[in-house]
Amino acid sequence: MSNEEFHPAVQVPSDLVEAALRAARTRRTAVADVSMQAIAQEAGISRSTLLRRLGGSRHALDEAVRATGVDPGGHRPVRERAVEAGAALISSDGLAALSLERVATAAECSVHSLYAAFGGRDGMMQAIFERYxxxxxxxxxxxxxxxxxxxxxxxxxxxxxxxxxxxxxxxxxxxxxxxxxxxxxxxxxxxxxxxxxxxxxxxxxxxxxxxxxxxxxxxxxxxxxxxxxxxxxxxxxxxxxxxxxxxxxxxxxxxxxxxxxxxxxxxxxxxx
CATH class of the missing domain: 1.10.357.10 (Tetracycline Repressor, domain 2)
Incomplete structure (x- = not known):
C-alpha cells in the first residue's frame, strides 16, 4: 500500500486558510506556531473536523498558507515536534516510557512549552494517538x-x-x-x-x-x-x-x- 492511497492531496478551503491567518495575527506569531485547536476555534469548528478537512495533518494547511504569499513559519511548532518525539518513545519503549521530560529532551523544547501545547501528559498522549x-x-x-x-x-x-x-x-x-x-x-x-x-x-x-x-x-x-x-x-x-x-x-x-x-x-x- 502506498502512502498516496491514504494521504491524497487536499484542497484546503479558503475559510480555513483565513482562520489560520487570523489566529496568527491575533497571537502575533507565525501560523506554524498556532495550535490546531486555536485554528479550529477561529474557524468555528471542532479540532477533529478541522483535521478531517485537512486530510489528517496540518501540512496541507501550511502549504495553502504559503500559496497566499505568507510564510507559515521557518520552524516547526513545538506541538508537532513533541508528537513525533512522543510517538517514537512509545514505539521503542512503550506507553509507560512517555513523560514530558523525555519528550522535551527529544523534541528540543522545554517542559513548560509542552504544558502550554497539550495541558499535560494526558493531552499529549491524546494528540499522539490522533496523529498515529x-x-x-x-x-x-x-x-x-x-x-x-x-x-x-x-x-x-x-x-x-x-x-x-x-x-x-x-x-x-x-x-x-x-x-x-x-x-x-x-x-x-x-x-x-x-x-x-x-x-x-x-x-x-x-x-x-x-x-x-x-x-x-x-x-x-x-x-x-x-x-x-x-x-x-x-x-x-x-x-x-x-x-x-x-x-x-x-x-x-x-x-x-x-x-x-x-x-x-x-x-x-x-x-x-
Whole structure:
C-alpha cells in the first residue's frame, strides 16, 4: 500500500486558510506556531473536523498558507515536534516510557512549552494517538461512505492495516500496553479518549446499519469486536508469522478481503 492511497492531496478551503491567518495575527506569531485547536476555534469548528478537512495533518494547511504569499513559519511548532518525539518513545519503549521530560529532551523544547501545547501528559498522549491512530481516516471514510456494507468495511480495513504497519509503531505499542497493564493510569487515560471515539465513529456507523436492516441487531460492542478483532489480531501477529520458515501467508490486501467477506457473511442480512 502506498502512502498516496491514504494521504491524497487536499484542497484546503479558503475559510480555513483565513482562520489560520487570523489566529496568527491575533497571537502575533507565525501560523506554524498556532495550535490546531486555536485554528479550529477561529474557524468555528471542532479540532477533529478541522483535521478531517485537512486530510489528517496540518501540512496541507501550511502549504495553502504559503500559496497566499505568507510564510507559515521557518520552524516547526513545538506541538508537532513533541508528537513525533512522543510517538517514537512509545514505539521503542512503550506507553509507560512517555513523560514530558523525555519528550522535551527529544523534541528540543522545554517542559513548560509542552504544558502550554497539550495541558499535560494526558493531552499529549491524546494528540499522539490522533496523529498515529486510525480514527481520523476512518471517520473521513465513513463520512464519504463508499456504498455497500462490504466496500465500507474494506475501506476501514485498509486504513487499519496502514496504521498498524505505520512507523513509528504507535498503535501496536499502545495495544500491547492495554493488554499488559489495563489498570495503569496512562492506559486508563488513553482509554477514556479512545473508547468514546470508537463509539462515535465505527459504533455510530454500525448502529445506523442495524437500524437500516443491513446487519444483525447484535450488541454494539459485539459488532465492533466482530469487525475489528480478527484483522487486528492478524496484523499484530503478522510480523512474527512472517519469520516462520515455510509458512505461506497471503498479502495484507488479500487478508483484508478475506476478513471483509467473513464479517459480511457473519452479520450481514439478505440483500446486503
Amino acid at each position: 491512530g486510525p480514527f481520523v481516516n476512518i471517520e473521513a471514510a465513513l463520512a464519504a461512505h463508499p456504498g455497500d456494507l462490504r466496500s465500507t468495511v474494506r475501506v476501514i480495513y485498509a486504513h487499519l492495516a496502514h496504521v498498524v504497519g505505520l512507523e513509528p509503531r504507535v498503535l501496536p505499542a499502545i495495544l500491547a500496553e492495554v493488554l499488559a497493564r489495563p489498570g495503569d493510569d496512562a492506559t486508563q487515560a488513553l482509554a477514556r479518549h479512545m473508547v468514546p471515539r470508537l463509539y462515535a465513529s465505527i459504533g455510530e456507523w454500525l448502529a445506523s446499519e442495524v437500524a437500516a436492516g443491513r446487519i444483525r441487531d447484535l450488541p454494539l460492542i459485539a459488532l465492533i469486536h466482530q469487525m475489528s478483532n480478527p484483522l487486528l489480531m492478524h496484523l499484530l501477529l503478522r510480523p512474527a508469522l512472517e519469520l516462520v520458515p515455510g509458512l505461506q501467508i497471503p498479502s495484507v490486501e488479500e487478508m483484508c478481503d478475506a476478513f471483509a467477506d467473513a464479517f459480511v457473511h457473519a452479520v450481514g442480512l439478505p440483500d446486503t
